[in-house]
Amino acid sequence: MSFLVSAHELARLLGAGGTRVLDVQFALGGPPSIELYAAGHIPGAPHLPLEPALAGPAGERGRHPLPDPEVLQEHLRRCGVDDDSSIVVYDQQTSLAAGRAWWILRWAGLTDVRVLDGGLAAWVAAGFPVASASPAPMATDQADATQGLGGAEGRGTVTVRPGSLPVLELADVPRVAADGILVDVRAPERYRGEVEPIDPVAGHIPGAVNLPMGLMQHGDGTFRSPDEIRGLAAEAGIDGSTMVATSCGSGVTASQMVLALATAGLDATPYIGSWSEWITDPERPVATVTG
Secondary structure: OOOEEOHHHHHHHHHHOOEEEEEOOOOOOOOOHHHHHHHOEOOOOOEOOHHHHHOOOOEOOEOOOOOOHHHHHHHHHHOOOOOOOEEEEEOOOOOHHHHHHHHHHHHOOOOOEEEEOOHHHHHHHOOOOOEOOOOOOOOOOOOOHHHHHOOOOOOOOOOOOOOOOOOOOHHHHHHHHHHOEEEEOOOHHHHHOOOOOOOOOOOEOOOOEEOOHHHHEOOOOOEOOHHHHHHHHHHOOOOOOOOEEEEOOOOHHHHHHHHHHHHOOOOOEEOOOHHHHHOOOOOOOOEOOOO
């Protein structure tokens, strides 16, 4: 089963019934995600916020650490998700937040999770309808609890099972950087330490190689073909023969890269803490590229 669906494929799935679509629109430093949802979303899709459903509070574990399983479970139940739900997640266009949702939901034990390739923009470009309405305040219990998130019918019964996918822990990062492939997926200038617009320290984890996530997608936010992604990955030494872990600023783009590699049949494990966790201890080494 492909991890991606096109807008036309999603429309067919919705017509057949049995697919739960979740809106995970998010903009770092932009308007609140619920405002993005209110401005436009796929009809009937409830909103699942990246914060706090898909990421815990910022702190020593980074800017977007793993979520509290109970918080995630409550949000998923409000969205009408059951253990056996078939889920498609989408964001505005690039699958940045959708990639994080795809990984987190599978880490939580859900097995049938896919991503709308090209996001809401692809849905609109295909001529399908969009709803634009602010959701009502969220209920906290009973069967109508999902309605505040914007359209899901009935409260779900999912049980979150954290750890259903492996995650790279901080203590194992140096080993993977030395013996495997630790891929820093940020823009080259951030990897080199020339600029750092978000975190207080510039640079990268020693031993990490740079493979920018932006290379993996077309300008419209859709993913490149599996062959193209395999070719780009091979340039970074990724060929399926050794362990691969992904890192970014806070574990969101790292998850998006795991999705990109998975579409090409390549396994990778995200370092969710990423750079924002690594630099919380000034004793940890920092690498830069000069010249």
